[in-house]
Structure formats: structure tokens, C-alpha cells
Amino acid sequence: MNGAQALIRTLVDAGVDVCFANPGTSEMHFVAALDDVPEMRAVLTLFEGVATGAADGYARMTGRPAATLLHLGPGMGNGLANLHNARRGRAPMVNVVGDHARSHKRLDAPLESDIDAVAGTFSSWVRRSLAPADVAADAAEAVAAIANGGIATLVLPADVSWEEGAEVARPLPARPRPRVAPSVVEEVAAVLAGSEPAVLFLGADAVTEDGLLAAGQVSAGTGARLMTETFPARTARGAGLPDVARLPYPPEMAMAALAGTKHLVLAGATAPVHFFGYPGVPGHPVPEDCTVHVLSEPGEDGGAALRALAELAAPDARPELLEASRPELPTGELTPRAMAAVIGALLPERAIVVDEALTSGVGLMELTSGAPRHDWLALTGGAIGDGLPMALGAAVACPDRPVIGIQADGSAMYTISALWSHAREEADITTIVCDNGSYAILQHELSRVGAAGDGERAAKLLDLGGPGLDFVALAQGMGVPASRATTAEELADQLRAALAEPGPHLIDAVLR
Amino acid sequence: MNGAQALIRTLVDAGVDVCFANPGTSEMHFVAALDDVPEMRAVLTLFEGVATGAADGYARMTGRPAATLLHLGPGMGNGLANLHNARRGRAPMVNVVGDHARSHKRLDAPLESDIDAVAGTFSSWVRRSLAPADVAADAAEAVAAIANGGIATLVLPADVSWEEGAEVARPLPARPRPRVAPSVVEEVAAVLAGSEPAVLFLGADAVTEDGLLAAGQVSAGTGARLMTETFPARTARGAGLPDVARLPYPPEMAMAALAGTKHLVLAGATAPVHFFGYPGVPGHPVPEDCTVHVLSEPGEDGGAALRALAELAAPDARPELLEASRPELPTGELTPRAMAAVIGALLPERAIVVDEALTSGVGLMELTSGAPRHDWLALTGGAIGDGLPMALGAAVACPDRPVIGIQADGSAMYTISALWSHAREEADITTIVCDNGSYAILQHELSRVGAAGDGERAAKLLDLGGPGLDFVALAQGMGVPASRATTAEELADQLRAALAEPGPHLIDAVLR
Incomplete structure (x- = not known):
């Protein structure tokens, strides 16, 4: 058995049975070995950033790592932005990065670059397999190392892949998630028993159904307010769950949301900071006289800690739960809020919403909060171009659930080739492009940072209108049925039709 | 004056007056300052890999650096593959990478990542500007540091950009290119005076017009064969220049091309190695009993060394020069060779050819060798997705010259949004997509590496046919007029029409 065969078999035995791939020459034995291990599902992407974003989406929906197959340093570089998002969301993932054969390494061939240095910036585990006899054990260790989140990067020299002498390695026991000590729970309970205003700040496993119900119980019994991180990796939402606000993105709104808070209790979250620094604005929204308490860190068993706290x-409180409610279907002008209302009115049960709406997401959280239960995936690391790939990964993870991508237009272009993979995999994804013809978030930020010049040249650099992007043509060019909506009614009709039919669709929502 | 204003003014004063940009929030003051320094031309791209590839193409055609403007670590990551190509081709370039404000850095905000570590893998000069008073001097040093090729990366914290107290810095004197010592020229002359078979192996400035004419003279007088690297950054070609073969890409062909050579004289080139290692194949094509001599290294003044050698x-030899000749226009089936013949028949004078044809490039060099003088830009580092961006940069550099991109279909998808910038800049670029519906190079490599499995699953991972990519729709969706050619006649008609009309065009050449 060669190294590639042993590697793939070991990954499958350890529960990693999907690989989002964009292979090159140095990965050809891995590709060939896929025919020997049919349990590994390989999903082809046309760009590595699609592969890494898809692996992130897959991990968020399954809790398990997918593998990626990337072509040397440049291929890994193409995947880097979405690896960053995955790292920030603590998604488990196993990258397999092909490299030159060991004998070829010292020749400094054209594709040679420092893979290990780059991998170290986003990986919690990095190893270069040095021999066919090692590669399977390396792979088993990679999977075990990221059981509680994080990215493992295995650099695979081509000859380690092609040489014989490898053997399958058995899965290693996964380290259990660290539990929170009872004393920590007791301390937090004592804080909440006081009368000072407290906020329970939620992320990671505290925003699952179980986590939210426990948090809701705590809130009902203690008066602590509930709030989630601005961009949690995956949030359970909808009717039957507590109504939990997100910390707003704009610094002033975030500071207002936490004003007066004396105790901020972190459950699966880190203390909030603003996305960016701005002239004359503090770097984070936590009031100066507020004490931060850690109930659980991301990666710890925060769900159990919340239940214990509840x-x-x-003990006798019952969480206040959202009743089922949907907005009325709007008519007329297709504003961002009208788009949000259409989505709220039609969101199907068990939908997976992939949210890269950015500035066009106005009202989206509010107008979907009473919809049937669904999961919401956000842009964890701020590296745009995550939405279309993540939708692919979520659809591969949950083929029986509808995926709705709400996608800013500018961001869509970073990884637009993901649409081809949507079509190829016949993934049940409906992408709604928020088409405002601009980097609207940057137009806002340009004024936001207090930049003096708002002249013609600066403005032109934030405008996507010359020429306009025709997302219907782009989608159709990659095999995804597409349509254009210019009124609220058209969006509703087209969304209904897309949801009624399996497979990928794209709706270009031309916003006013 | 704030840091951004001083930075841009300093760059312009140092001769860097084009910036390929994909800005984000942390770069908003740079964007605003563009209105204060109108001499800096900003070219918007929708993806950082387009910006870095364009800067590479610009540098190859002007010999001068362009700037890029990239958004933190993930933005730089998106640009990494084409930064790799630029590094391999020794293109000068100044990256400006925005980062968090200094006060925000320690807060580990969502977009925080290790920019400096990644920048170190492709840059020959890296600095983080620490204060507004430093940034202009840092910029001047960056430009001077890469005068002879290489990438300078300047990390620009947002507050260094927005704070007042900066002053413009004067350009630093550029280090002259190192000259080759006369004794080195004499040693090489002595080798070539012998009777043993010699090859003059050319790259960098040895494949300019001057370099090639000098090399041709040496060849005519000494019998040394001429050969260029497989993928030189920029090669002068066409009637009136010596006929110089490229070292072939496939290992066996490369070894055959150098078989019997006793002396390999490097002029602006490094000793050749195969792109990849293969089982049972040596890593490079240089025969064991061949001595390698260095006339000039890349970055040295190899043109002067070649003239001195001639x-x-x-002293009395005259180079053998190619006479003007073009292939006849083919008819019927549109094979790769027919495509090459159409291009050879119609290639306009002073064209810039951007070659990412890969497997579809069969016959391309041969059938264009006697065409009117033109420049040929190749994929220096092997990181695919360079062609469309590089064409943009070449067109911005040389607005009075037609740019012809010969673009493999699979590779085109990595940076497809470059087409939008082609349209926005009204760049005179004709892109011919070599549409064979597959990663043909990988199908070849799969058999090439001796991989056992050639079953269905491996094959599917190299096939782009399900669904087919409609490049006409993709181009039109980004504002580029496009057509489809399925016969040699159609390709000829469409290429003629595209060349006759300024601005961008795309022809989807459906190859048999």
C-alpha cells in the first residue's frame, strides 16, 4: 500500500470521509488512491478558497472535520482567507497540502515556497510527513489533535504519497472537551445572584439549541440579559428558542448595547472587541466599570456549564421562548428590509442560512427570529468570500436540509467559482445576491473613519457599477439556474420557486 | 499631512504611480488620500490575486514596480499565489498591506493574523511602519530595495495611515544592477572556444532584444546552441530576432533537449530543474557530465555580460535572424494546433502575449516564431491563475499595445473576476480561452506519475465538464464582449474582429 492509500484509509477510519479538493500534479497519487477508498467522497472545487470555505461549512454543520486537498504553497495561499475564517470560528479541519517529492525539495523548483511558515499562521497542528511509514500515523494524530476545533495541516511530499511501505493507522482516542470546574459555575452563580446588571455573552456551544435553552433559563431566573457574539460560527434560531440579540457590529451600537452592564459573563465566547479600530473610539465595547467573568472558553464544554449554572x-425558572411568527410578505420596492421580510416570510423549516449579507442584512435577524427553527452561519473571521463556499460545505454536510445563502455582491466575487461546485454537486442551495452595485460597507467605512477626501477617485474605488456585474449570467455560465428580482413580489415568487425545486439556484436581488 | 498622504506622495516621487487595489476598512485613509495625489492611478480589482498578478504584469512590461493595496492578512493571502509567481520571475513590486491600528493590534480582533510571517515567505523586504513620521521613509526604502527585482511588503497600521505628522520622503538612489566581472566573461569565452558541445541558457535580461541579439552573435561565432528557460518572465520574440528554443516542460523532452551538452552557460537563468519530481526520473535535465558555468545570475547586468562575451x-559573427513568416490560416477543426496557427497568422505587431495555455499551447511557440515582433509573458512560478490578471497589468503598462491572453480554461477560473477589471479599465485585451473542458494537464500528469488508479472517481476529479463552463456568459456577465469559436475559421474571424476594436474581448475557443 502506498502512502496516499494509507492516508485516505486512515482518514476515513478516523471519521473524515469528505475531501474538498483542488489537486495538482503533486497530488496525483492521492487522486488515484480515491478509487481504492470509495468511502472517501471527493468534492472538486475550481479554487482552493472554495475548498477551505466548504470544509468550514461542513465542520460547522457536522461538528466533524472534512479534509481539504491543496496544491503546494500557492494552493494553500489561495485557501488562506477561508482558513482564517475557519480558525476564527474554531472549525475542525484537516488540510492535506501536497509538496514536492523529498528528493526534489532541495532543487528549488518553480513551485517551491515556504509552506510550513504559512501553515503555522492558521494551523493549531502542522506536520510534514517524512516517510510512507509515517504518513498514516501522522494523519491519525492530525484528526485527534483537532477534535475540539482547530486546523491540522499535513504536508504530504509527493514521493511519500507514491512510495509503497505504508500501513493504515488506527484512530487515536479524541481528547474529551475540557469540562468547566464546578467552582467556576458557583462563582458565576454568585455574581448573577447579585443585583448588578449582568449580560450572559454567548458563542460556540452556548448558541446551540441546548445552550440557548439553558441560557434562557438562567436569564429567566436571574434577570441577566442574553447576547451572542456578533458573528458566531453557528447559531440555532427560530420559534421555540429564546430571543437572543446579537452584539451589533458598529462600535457605537455595540457600546450602547452593553452600556450599564456591570458583569459580563462569557459562555463559549471571548470578550468582545470592535472589528476595527477607529480614531477616537475605544477598541472594545465593554464598559470600564464592568467585570468580565469566564464561565466557559470556546472549546470547553460550555453547554454542560450552562446547564449546571441553570x-x-x-432551578425553577423557565426560559422565555419565541412564538412562531413571520413578517407579512412585502410588496413593491426591493429594499434590504423588504428582502429580509421575504426571507423571513418564506424561510423553510430546518433551513441553514449562510449569512454574508454585510450591509444588506438590515432587519434580517429581526425578521427571521420567529421563523421555523433554522441554523445561522456567520462570517466568523471577517475575510469576505466565505458565503458561497460555506453554503457548499453545509449542503454536503446536510443533504436533506435547504441551504439559503444571503450574499453581498462584492464579497461574492472572491470565490464566485463556488457556484460551479453548487451545480456539480446538485447541492440544494439558494443563493440570494444582495445586488447594490457597490462595496457599500466600505462607502460607509470611508465616512466612518473620518477620512477627509470623499472625492471622485476615492468613490470610484468603492463602486462596482462600471461595468455592472450580471450575476444571472455568471450563475448560468456555471450551470446554476438563475433569475433576477427587482421587486419584493418578484423576489418572493422566485424564492418560492427555488425552494420548491431541489438543486442550486441563484436570485439576483437588485436592491434599492 | 497624514501618513497615507505622505506614503502615496513618496511612492509617486519614487516612480511608483500605479496601484492595483482591493481595499477594506483598514485602508480607507489610503483610499481617501488618492484624491490628494492625483498622479497615483488606482486600479480596482475584485480580488487581491488580480491585484498582485496585475502588478506582476505591469512590472514585466515597464521594469518598474506598481504598488498593490491589500486588506490585512486574508487579503494578502488571496494575493499570495500571484505574489509567488512574481517572486519567481523577480518582478519588482511594492505591497501595501493594511493592518489594524496599533492600539487595536493587541485586542486580537477577528481579522487579526500573522501578516509578517506570511509576508516573509515571498518578500525580499518587509517592514511594519510604526509611526506616521516613519512611513514615508519606509516607503522610499521599499522602492529602493527592489530596484533590481523582488517584492517589498510594507505593513501599514490604520492609525499610522490616519494620523497627522507625516512628511514626504525623497526617493533613495537605486542600487545599480551588479555588473559581471570581466574575468567571468573571459572564462566563459574560453569554454566556448573549445570544441565541446555547449548551450547558452538564457533568462531574465538575456531574453530581451539586446540580450538575444548578443546571444545570437555568440552562437553564430562559437557554435553554442541557444535555449531559454521554460517559462521566462518576458521574452522578446518574432522576425528579426534569433530563433531560440525553450527548454521543454516534460522531463524526458527536457533531458533530450540537453543530451550531449558538455557545458551549460547560464545567462540570466538558473540551472534548470524539472517542475516536479517523478518516480524514477532525475530531478533535473542537466547531463551528469555537463559542467555548469554562470555568466550572469538573474538580477545582474546580463545584457552587458552577453555583449562583452560577443x-x-x-567579434565578427553576425547572428542568424528569423525571417518574417506566418502560418497559413487553417480551416476546419479547431485543434490546439489550429488555434496556434490562427494566432500565428494574425498576431499583430508589438503584441504582448500572456501565455497560460498550458496543455493547449501545442505548436504555439513554433507557429508564432516568425510573426512580427512581440513580447511573451509566461507563468514563471507555476501557480495557475496568473494569465487574466497579468494581462490587465500589461495593458495598464502599455496602453498603446494589443494584449493577447491565451488562457487555459481550468486556470482561468482562479481569478476570473479579472475580466471585470479588463472591462472597467477598457483595457485592450483579447482573451482566448482554450476550452477543453478539463484539467487536461492533470489528466496527463495522472498517467505521468505512474498512478495505478485511473478509475472513475479519479477521472471525475480532473473533469470540468459537469456542468460545462460557459465562458461567453461569464465574460458578458462582467462586461466583456464575448463570442464562441468552434472552427478555425470562426476563431480567425472573431480574433480579427476583436483586434480591430479597442477594449477587452473574450473568445471561447472550443477545442477538439
């Missing part, structure tokens, strides 16, 4: 601090 | 070794 039993201790609010 | 005067010393072949």
Missing part, C-alpha cells in the same frame, strides 16, 4: 442559579 | 568570443 440548575444552580435558576 | 565581442570577446565572436
Whole structure:
């Protein structure tokens, strides 16, 4: 058995049975070995950033890592932005990065670059397999190392892949998630028993159904307000769950949301900071006289900690739950809010919403909060171009659930070739492009940072209108049925039709 | 004056007056300052890999650096593959990478990542500007540091950009290119005076017009064969220049091309190695009993060294020059060779050819060798997705010259949004997509590496046919007029029409 065969078999045995791939010459034995291990599903992408974003989406929906197959340093570089997002969301992932054969390495061939240095910036585990006899054990260790989140990068020299002498390695026991000590729960309970205003700030496993219900119980019993991080990796939402606000993105709104808070209790979240620094604005929204308490860190068993806290601090309380409610279908002008209302009115049960709406997301959270239960995936690391790939990964992870991508136009172009993979995999994804013809978030930020010049040249650099992007043509060019909506009614009709038919669709929502 | 204003003014004063940009929030003051320094031309791209590839193409055609403007670590990551190509081709370039404000850095905001570590893998000069008072001097140093090729990366914290207190810095004197010592020229002349078979192996400035004419003179006088690197950054070609073969890409062909060579004299080139290692194949094509001599390294003044060598070794010889000749226009089936013949028949004078044809490039060099004088830009680093961006940069550099991109279909998808910038800049670029519906090079490589499995699953991972990519729709969706050619006659008609009309065009050449 060669190294590639042993590697793939070991990954499958360890539960990694999907690989988002964009292979090159140095990965040809891996590709060939896929025919020997049919349990590994390979999903072809046309760009590595699609592969890494898809692996992120897959991990968020399954809790398990997918593999990626990337072609040397430049291929890994193409995947880097979405690896960054995955790192920030703590998604587990196993990157397999092909490299030159060991004998070829010292020749400094044209594709040679420092893979290990770049991999170190986003990986929690990096190893270069040095021999066919090692590669399977390396792979088993990679999977075990990221059981509680994080990216493992295995650099695979071509000859380690092609040489014989490899053997399958058995899965290693996964380290259990660290549990939170009872004393920590008791301390937090004591804080919440006081009368000072407190916020329970939620992320990671505290925004699952179980986590939210426990948090809701705590809130009902103690009066602590609930709030989630601005961009949690995956949030359970909808009717039957507590109504939990997100910390707003704009610094002033975030500071207002936390004003007066004396105790900020972190559950699966880190203390919030603003996305960017701005002249004359503090770097984070936590009030100066607010004490930060850690119930659980991301990666710890925050769900159990929240349940323990609920039993201790609010044993008899019942969480206040959202009743089923949907906005009315709007008519007329297709504003961002009208788009949000259409989505809220039609969102199907068990939908997976991939949210890269950015500035066009006005009202989106509010108008979907009482919809049937769904999951919401956000842009964890701020590196735009995550939405279309993540939707692919979510659809591969959950083929029986509809995926709705709400996608800013400028961001869509970073990884637009993901649409081809949507079509190829016949993935049940409906992408709604928020088509405002501009980098609207940057137009806002240009004034936001207090930049003096708002002359013609600066403005032109934030405008996508010359020429306009025709997302219907782009989608159709990659095999995805597409249509254009210019009124709220058209969007509703087209969304209904797209949801009624399996497979990918794209709706170009031309916003006013 | 704030840091951004001083930075841009300093760059312009140092001769850097084009910036390929994909800005984000942290670069908003740079964007605003563009209105204060109108001499800086900003070219918007929708993806950072387009910006870096364009800067590479610009540098190849002008010999001068362009700037890029990239958004933090993930933006730089998106640009990494084409930064790799630029590094391999020794293109000068100044990256400006925006980063968090200094006060925000320690907060580990979502977009935080290790910019400096990644920049170090492709840059020959890296600096993080620490204060507004430093940034202009840093910029002047960046430009001077890469006068002879290489990438300078300047990390620009947002507050260094927005704070007042900066002053413009004067350009630093550029280090002259190192000259080759006369003794080196004499040693090489002595080798070539012998009777053993020699090859003059050319790259960098040895494949300019002057370099090639001097090399041709040496060849005519000494019998040394001429050969260029497989993928030189820029080669002068066409009637009136010596006929110089490229070292072939496939290992066996490369070894055959150098078989029997006893002396390999490097002029602006490094000793050749195969792109990849293969089982049972040596890593490079240089025969074991061949001595390698260095006339000039890339970055040295190889043109002067070649002229000195010509005067010393072949003072009375005259180079053998290609006569003007074009293939006849083919008819019927549109094979790769027919495509090459159409291009050879119609290539306009002073064209810039951007070659990312890969497997579809069969016969391309041969059938264009006697065409009117033109420049040929190749994929220096092997990171695919360079062609469309590089064409943009070449067109911005040389607005009075037609640019012809010969573009493999699979590779085109990595940076397809470059077409939008072609349209926005009204760049005179005709892109011919070699549409064979597959990663043909990988199908070849799969058999080439001796991989056992050629089953269905491996094959599917190299096939772009399900669904087919409609490049006409993709181009039109980004504002580029496009057509489809399925016969040699159609390609000829469409290429003629595209060349007759200024601005961008795309022809989808459906190859048999």
C-alpha cells in the first residue's frame, strides 16, 4: 500500500470521509488512491478558497472535520482567507497540502515556497510527513489533535504519497472537551445572584439549541440579559428558542448595547472587541466599570456549564421562548428590509442560512427570529468570500436540509467559482445576491473613519457599477439556474420557486 | 499631512504611480488620500490575486514596480499565489498591506493574523511602519530595495495611515544592477572556444532584444546552441530576432533537449530543474557530465555580460535572424494546433502575449516564431491563475499595445473576476480561452506519475465538464464582449474582429 492509500484509509477510519479538493500534479497519487477508498467522497472545487470555505461549512454543520486537498504553497495561499475564517470560528479541519517529492525539495523548483511558515499562521497542528511509514500515523494524530476545533495541516511530499511501505493507522482516542470546574459555575452563580446588571455573552456551544435553552433559563431566573457574539460560527434560531440579540457590529451600537452592564459573563465566547479600530473610539465595547467573568472558553464544554449554572442559579425558572411568527410578505420596492421580510416570510423549516449579507442584512435577524427553527452561519473571521463556499460545505454536510445563502455582491466575487461546485454537486442551495452595485460597507467605512477626501477617485474605488456585474449570467455560465428580482413580489415568487425545486439556484436581488 | 498622504506622495516621487487595489476598512485613509495625489492611478480589482498578478504584469512590461493595496492578512493571502509567481520571475513590486491600528493590534480582533510571517515567505523586504513620521521613509526604502527585482511588503497600521505628522520622503538612489566581472566573461569565452558541445541558457535580461541579439552573435561565432528557460518572465520574440528554443516542460523532452551538452552557460537563468519530481526520473535535465558555468545570475547586468562575451568570443559573427513568416490560416477543426496557427497568422505587431495555455499551447511557440515582433509573458512560478490578471497589468503598462491572453480554461477560473477589471479599465485585451473542458494537464500528469488508479472517481476529479463552463456568459456577465469559436475559421474571424476594436474581448475557443 502506498502512502496516499494509507492516508485516505486512515482518514476515513478516523471519521473524515469528505475531501474538498483542488489537486495538482503533486497530488496525483492521492487522486488515484480515491478509487481504492470509495468511502472517501471527493468534492472538486475550481479554487482552493472554495475548498477551505466548504470544509468550514461542513465542520460547522457536522461538528466533524472534512479534509481539504491543496496544491503546494500557492494552493494553500489561495485557501488562506477561508482558513482564517475557519480558525476564527474554531472549525475542525484537516488540510492535506501536497509538496514536492523529498528528493526534489532541495532543487528549488518553480513551485517551491515556504509552506510550513504559512501553515503555522492558521494551523493549531502542522506536520510534514517524512516517510510512507509515517504518513498514516501522522494523519491519525492530525484528526485527534483537532477534535475540539482547530486546523491540522499535513504536508504530504509527493514521493511519500507514491512510495509503497505504508500501513493504515488506527484512530487515536479524541481528547474529551475540557469540562468547566464546578467552582467556576458557583462563582458565576454568585455574581448573577447579585443585583448588578449582568449580560450572559454567548458563542460556540452556548448558541446551540441546548445552550440557548439553558441560557434562557438562567436569564429567566436571574434577570441577566442574553447576547451572542456578533458573528458566531453557528447559531440555532427560530420559534421555540429564546430571543437572543446579537452584539451589533458598529462600535457605537455595540457600546450602547452593553452600556450599564456591570458583569459580563462569557459562555463559549471571548470578550468582545470592535472589528476595527477607529480614531477616537475605544477598541472594545465593554464598559470600564464592568467585570468580565469566564464561565466557559470556546472549546470547553460550555453547554454542560450552562446547564449546571441553570440548575444552580435558576432551578425553577423557565426560559422565555419565541412564538412562531413571520413578517407579512412585502410588496413593491426591493429594499434590504423588504428582502429580509421575504426571507423571513418564506424561510423553510430546518433551513441553514449562510449569512454574508454585510450591509444588506438590515432587519434580517429581526425578521427571521420567529421563523421555523433554522441554523445561522456567520462570517466568523471577517475575510469576505466565505458565503458561497460555506453554503457548499453545509449542503454536503446536510443533504436533506435547504441551504439559503444571503450574499453581498462584492464579497461574492472572491470565490464566485463556488457556484460551479453548487451545480456539480446538485447541492440544494439558494443563493440570494444582495445586488447594490457597490462595496457599500466600505462607502460607509470611508465616512466612518473620518477620512477627509470623499472625492471622485476615492468613490470610484468603492463602486462596482462600471461595468455592472450580471450575476444571472455568471450563475448560468456555471450551470446554476438563475433569475433576477427587482421587486419584493418578484423576489418572493422566485424564492418560492427555488425552494420548491431541489438543486442550486441563484436570485439576483437588485436592491434599492 | 497624514501618513497615507505622505506614503502615496513618496511612492509617486519614487516612480511608483500605479496601484492595483482591493481595499477594506483598514485602508480607507489610503483610499481617501488618492484624491490628494492625483498622479497615483488606482486600479480596482475584485480580488487581491488580480491585484498582485496585475502588478506582476505591469512590472514585466515597464521594469518598474506598481504598488498593490491589500486588506490585512486574508487579503494578502488571496494575493499570495500571484505574489509567488512574481517572486519567481523577480518582478519588482511594492505591497501595501493594511493592518489594524496599533492600539487595536493587541485586542486580537477577528481579522487579526500573522501578516509578517506570511509576508516573509515571498518578500525580499518587509517592514511594519510604526509611526506616521516613519512611513514615508519606509516607503522610499521599499522602492529602493527592489530596484533590481523582488517584492517589498510594507505593513501599514490604520492609525499610522490616519494620523497627522507625516512628511514626504525623497526617493533613495537605486542600487545599480551588479555588473559581471570581466574575468567571468573571459572564462566563459574560453569554454566556448573549445570544441565541446555547449548551450547558452538564457533568462531574465538575456531574453530581451539586446540580450538575444548578443546571444545570437555568440552562437553564430562559437557554435553554442541557444535555449531559454521554460517559462521566462518576458521574452522578446518574432522576425528579426534569433530563433531560440525553450527548454521543454516534460522531463524526458527536457533531458533530450540537453543530451550531449558538455557545458551549460547560464545567462540570466538558473540551472534548470524539472517542475516536479517523478518516480524514477532525475530531478533535473542537466547531463551528469555537463559542467555548469554562470555568466550572469538573474538580477545582474546580463545584457552587458552577453555583449562583452560577443565581442570577446565572436567579434565578427553576425547572428542568424528569423525571417518574417506566418502560418497559413487553417480551416476546419479547431485543434490546439489550429488555434496556434490562427494566432500565428494574425498576431499583430508589438503584441504582448500572456501565455497560460498550458496543455493547449501545442505548436504555439513554433507557429508564432516568425510573426512580427512581440513580447511573451509566461507563468514563471507555476501557480495557475496568473494569465487574466497579468494581462490587465500589461495593458495598464502599455496602453498603446494589443494584449493577447491565451488562457487555459481550468486556470482561468482562479481569478476570473479579472475580466471585470479588463472591462472597467477598457483595457485592450483579447482573451482566448482554450476550452477543453478539463484539467487536461492533470489528466496527463495522472498517467505521468505512474498512478495505478485511473478509475472513475479519479477521472471525475480532473473533469470540468459537469456542468460545462460557459465562458461567453461569464465574460458578458462582467462586461466583456464575448463570442464562441468552434472552427478555425470562426476563431480567425472573431480574433480579427476583436483586434480591430479597442477594449477587452473574450473568445471561447472550443477545442477538439
